[in-house]
Amino acid sequence: MEKVGRNDLCPCGSGKKYKKCCGESNVISIESLLDKELRDLQVDIIDFAVNTYEEEMNNFLAQRLSELFIPEEALEMFHFFTVSWYITSIEIEGKTILEQYIDKNSYKWTRRRIKDILLSWKKTKPIIAIVQDQNESKLLTLEDIFTNDIYKVKVLDDDHPVETDGIVIGTILPVNEFFVFFTSFIDLPANLTNRVKEAVFQLLEDNEETNPTHYLNKNYPEALNLFVFGPEPTMEDLEWISPKHYDVAHGFKDYMANSHDEIIIKLGTYLWHQYCSKRNPKIVKTGIYIAALIYLIDQLIPFGGWMTRNQLAEEFDISSSSLSAKYKDIEKTLKDEIEDLEEKLNNIDFEEIFDDTSVNDDEDLFYENDEDLSNNHSHTSISTERELFRLESDLQNQKFESLDEVNLFLNQRINNSHTSKKALSDKVKAQELLYDAYESSSEIQKKQLAKKALELYPNSPDAYIIYADFEFNPQKEEELLLKAIEAGEKDLGEKFIGENIGDFWGIVRTRPYMRAKFKYAELLRDTDRLVEAIKQYEELLELNQHDNQGVRYELLTALMERGLFKEAEALLNKFNESMTANGTYNRVLIEFFQNGVTSKVKLLLQNAKQQNPFVPDYLLGKKNIPLFLPNDYQLGEKSEAIIYADQHIEFWESASELMDLLKKTR
Numbered sequence: 314m315e316k317v318g319r320n321d322l323c324p325c326g327s328g329k330k331y332k333k334c335c336g337e338s339n340v341i342s343i344e345s346l347l348d349k350e351l352r353d354l355q356v357d358i359i360d361f362a363v364n365t366y367e368e369e370m371n372n373f374l375a376q377r378l379s380e381l382f383i384p385e386e387a388l389e390m391f392h393f394f395t396v397s398w399y400i401t402s403i404e405i406e407g408k409t410i411l412e413q414y415i416d417k418n419s420y421k422w423t424r425r426r427i428k429d430i431l432l433s434w435k436k437t438k439p440i441i442a443i444v445q446d447q448n449e450s451k452l453l454t455l456e457d458i459f460t461n462d463i464y465k466v467k468v469l470d471d472d473h474p475v476e477t478d479g480i481v482i483g484t485i486l487p488v489n490e491f492f493v494f495f496t497s498f499i500d501l502p503a504n505l506t507n508r509v510k511e512a513v514f515q516l517l518e519d520n521e522e523t524n525p526t527h528y529l530n531k532n533y534p535e536a537l538n539l540f541v542f543g544p545e546p547t548m549e550d551l552e553w554i555s556p557k558h559y560d561v562a563h564g565f566k567d568y569m570a571n572s573h574d575e576i577i578i579k580l581g582t583y584l585w586h587q588y589c590s591k592r593n594p595k596i597v598k599t600g601i602y603i604a605a606l607i608y609l610i611d612q613l614i615p616f617g618g619w620m621t622r623n624q625l626a627e628e629f630d631i632s633s634s635s636l637s638a639k640y641k642d643i644e645k646t647l648k649d650e651i652e653d654l655e656e657k658l659n660n661i662d663f664e665e666i667f668d669d670t671s672v673n674d675d676e677d678l679f680y681e682n683d684e685d686l687s688n689n690h691s692h693t694s695i696s697t698e699r700e701l702f703r704l705e706s707d708l709q710n711q712k713f714e715s716l717d718e719v720n721l722f723l724n725q726r727i728n729n730s731h732t733s734k735k736a737l738s739d740k741v742k743a744q745e746l747l748y749d750a751y752e753s754s755s756e757i758q759k760k761q762l763a764k765k766a767l768e769l770y771p772n773s774p775d776a777y778i779i780y781a782d783f784e785f786n787p788q789k790e791e792e793l794l795l796k797a798i799e800a801g802e803k804d805l806g807e808k809f810i811g812e813n814i815g816d817f818w819g820i821v822r823t824r825p826y827m828r829a830k831f832k833y834a835e836l837l838r839d840t841d842r843l844v845e846a847i848k849q850y851e852e853l854l855e856l857n858q859h860d861n862q863g864v865r866y867e868l869l870t871a872l873m874e875r876g877l878f879k880e881a882e883a884l885l886n887k888f889n890e891s892m893t894a895n896g897t898y899n900r901v902l903i904e905f906f907q908n909g910v911t912s913k914v915k916l917l918l919q920n921a922k923q924q925n926p927f928v929p930d931y932l933l934g935k936k937n938i939p940l941f942l943p944n945d946y947q948l949g950e951k952s953e954a955i956i957y958a959d960q961h962i963e964f965w966e967s968a969s970e971l972m973d974l975l976k977k978t979r
Contacts, residue, residue: 362400362410397496398533401437433487441482459525465491478503482540499540557596558589564603581610600629605639699748701821743770772804774825794833801826817856847871878903894957897921905971927951931958932965
């Protein structure tokens with residue numbers, strides 16, 4: 314049979330050239346065959362990942378997705394897209410699953426073209442891009458929002474229309490002169506492109522990330538979250554009937570910004586917007602409505618009730634009766650919304666949320682945050698200290714002649730049958746106010762109580778500490794902490810300090826002074842004054858040889874940062890840390906930085922891994938250090954490993970030879 318050339322007349326009798334007739338369908342069928350093989354290849358990669366690493370993949374993704382609070386109905390979709398990311402971006406034993414598949418299974422694909430394509434997939438990467446153009450063959454022209462690089466990407470999905478000027482997120486794989494998406498992609502219409510792009514760059518800024526490609530590779534789920542749920546609407550996005558309505562919302566936000574979480578501000582803004590939509594109030598003085606909204610939110614939220622109507626009225630220069638009238642009108646208008654909110658709040662077990670003992674050691678990724686659960690831990694410590702302070706104050710007023718009298722006094726106090734007959738001193742009253750301040754959740758109330766304490770007793774270190782906690786200017790914060798230290802020295806007196814060196818902290822009245830010095834040392838360290846910080850840490854250890862504050866851990870890392878490894882080793886020897894990750898793993902670091910990879914380093918590393926086998930995974934990045942760290946830990950458990958890795962990972966990452974040894978000896 315004679316071979317038909319592409320430029321010959323088609324033998325079908327159509328009168329067209331073969332390449333424009335039956336020859337064209339042959340080309341199409343070849344392209345379709347390639348598309349099918351690319352789909353089959355991707356399916357095989359996913360099967361390999363599931364069969365080989367299903368447990369590791371599911372555990373990792375469950376942890377990451379728990380950070381994002383994904384609604385249950387969206388979890389399946391999120392899991393699908395993050396599986397693609399995990400396979401192509403997350404390394405297991407030094408290679409991604411895709412790289413491992415290529416190394417182990419490329420022989421299965423006999424067609425040379427498919428095999429070459431597969432080998433090129435080691436260069437895959439996630440991408441966020443704008444659709445510049447598209448043609449009838451489903452070939453998209455994409456522009457990377459970070460690099461402005463242009464990619465030609467073919468859509469293998471039969472039914473996935475895309476809008477030009479829209480924005481897409483996915484993982485792309487090279488296929489000769491173009492690319493394809495791995496599994497699939499998510500796209501948003503053109504009207505959302507700019508907002509999503511701005512939100513992505515805001516993510517980078519919030520995380521202080523200068524390498525966008527690296528950030529997307531490591532934090533793909535966070536970016537994916539923007540595409541699935543869209544950027545959060547801002548106050549400006551809401552439709553306000555009157556500019557005055559917006560002014561009230563903005564005034565409410567400004568007032569609440571320093572003392573409440575963003576979620577509380579959003580709740581208030583939502584309720585105010587609902588009220589405006591229903592009532593369209595004609596506003597003359599915005600202050601009345603701002604105060605009424607603040608009071609409404611304070612009554613609604615758990616642990617509120619910190620501001621009275623009279624206080625708010627005085628602050629906004631309005632009458633209490635006017636505020637009360639507006640508050641009642643808002644409350645009445647929003648009756649349904651408020652009842653719905655209260656029902657949801659009533660279903661939340663806040664005691665369980667704020668119970669430290671309810672945290673499971675296996676919940677690696679979602680430990681308590683400093684503004685949420687760790688505050689409860691702090692409150693417990695302060696409550697205990699308050700009781701010890703009262704006991705110490707009472708004991709100072711007693712004159713015991715025998716041990717039996719001491720025991721009788723303590724038993725009466727435990728049974729609440731003893732009350733001090735002596736009037737409280739201004740110093741004791743001031744410290745009681747400061748304990749109240751520490752247990753308050755309101756910045757305004759904390760500052761008010763601190764102010765009252767200083768009026769009663771000027772030498773109150775905790776008052777200056779509280780002011781410093783809310784100071785954003787480092788110079789002013791330092792001035793306040795120095796005042797706290799000075800106040801503590803005046804309160805205790807030179808003679809008392811000299812007589813009790815070594816036993817501080819055990820004497821409760823010394824604790825505010827010790828807190829001030831510790832916070833000052835932290836500030837010095839944060840502002841790169843390491844030598845001065847070390848001096849403060851050493852003074853704290855001299856004052857309190859038992860180190861109830863954990864100063865030795867901060868001092869150890871400070872000494873290591875300064876390269877003072879012999880001093881660091883001496884500190885470890887002083888405190889018995891042979892059973893802790895801090896002691897065992899830091900001995901490895903100290904030996905390595907002094908002598909390199911030696912037989913001693915290998916022995917110390919082996920000993921460290923026996924003490925806590927979970928640390929290497931966090932140092933090597935096989936497990937992510939969670940956003941919220943545990944409040945406390947158990948020796949040899951994951952909780953200890955997380956805290957150690959978080960505080961020391963930079964030392965390990967700076968020692969490439971040691972990290973290589975850590976990988977080899979796992």
